[in-house]
Amino acid sequence: MTPADLSRTVLHAVRRAVDEDALRVAVPERVRVERTRPGGSGDYACAVALQLARSAALPAHEVARILKDRIAAAPGIGRVEITGPGFLSLTLDASTDGAARTALVREVAARGTEYGHGTALRGEEPLLPYAAEVRAAVTADAVAALLRSQGAAPRTVATGPADPAWSRLGVTADTAPGHGTAGTAPGHGTTEPAATVRPVPAGAAAAELVERLGPDAARWGLLRAAGHDRAALGDGLLVQSAANPLFLVRYAHARTRALVRSARDLGVHGAPQPHEDAAAYGEPAALALTALLADHPAVLLAAARHRAPDRLARHLEAVAHAFFDFHDACPPLPAGDEKPSAAHRSRTALAEAAGTVLAGGLSLLGVSAPAHV
Structure with missing residues (x-):
């Protein structure tokens, strides 16, 4: 049973509680289920009771109690416990979980490298303007690939003159006039405001990075750090050891x-x-x-x-x-x-x-x- 399966199980329990008038809340579109952190109990944890407590006008612990038995009755669930102020701790049924692991491996084999691609963002056409700098260009390119993997149809556009050397890093730049500011993409139907992709600059030009590191190591170095952190672009990216x-x-x-x-x-x-x-x-x-x-x-x-x-x-x-x-x-x-x-x-x-x-x-x-x- 995957986190997505568990999320659906918890949502189903919420809907049942609402249908049975045990809870009076709007059923959320999605529920987050996460692997239990070290030292925690159960296989997964869910904070849905804390999420719903205010709108239900009930203590979170009481909301968790209402959901507990409904979740525990679902196939694949071995045990449900309430911890802390109202967290739900979920333990999977061993036999069902074993079959789920086999099904998971089969699913990855069937879908290949597109395993994990989905349609959650279908219909979204976000504009991704990015600063005219190599790290921003590569980041926008990778973000666009991720968005396409989830069904979106993004468009990237540089807010200034493109560097021809970006192409050596796989970036195709679009610098059409009028697309460099926040807003929506004309003709693309998006309703999402366009926030400029502007990570901490690399401090180096694309040509120099490609010559020194090669395109693969350069892209990895530009993308691995969070955007608000400086990218590590030293020669350690070329070291053949587990430290790299x-x-x-x-x-x-x-x-x-x-x-x-x-x-x-x-x-x-x-x-x-x-x-x-x-x-x-x-x-x-x-x-x-x-x-x-x-x-x-x-x-x-x-x-x-x-x-x-x-x-x-x-x-x-x-x-x-x-x-x-x-x-x-x-x-x-x-x-x-x-x-x-x-x-x-x-x-x-x-x-x-x-x-x-x-x-x-x-x-x-x-x-x-x-x-x-």
């Missing part, structure tokens, strides 16, 4: 591809089966990796909505770290005289799903994902 997040992410992707090639040679490559995944995906390292893969669609949507490609970059780093932890704790391939098993097939499928997510995320950032590093 770009290398870590790309190496993790290449390692998953190597595992799949070896699995095919050994005859253990294939989709996981529901009856096989309990042991293969039940280890803590596998649970952590599948949780991050399940969060990927929400990360893409949040990065698009908040115009924050750095969120995706950090998510890819987390996936890469989790993949290596999984690889070490749950080897996908048999070792020595060990015979290939169904567990190896399921683990390889999970590793392949991780690589697919990494490749798709890098593509949205405009960074290549080579099969060999």
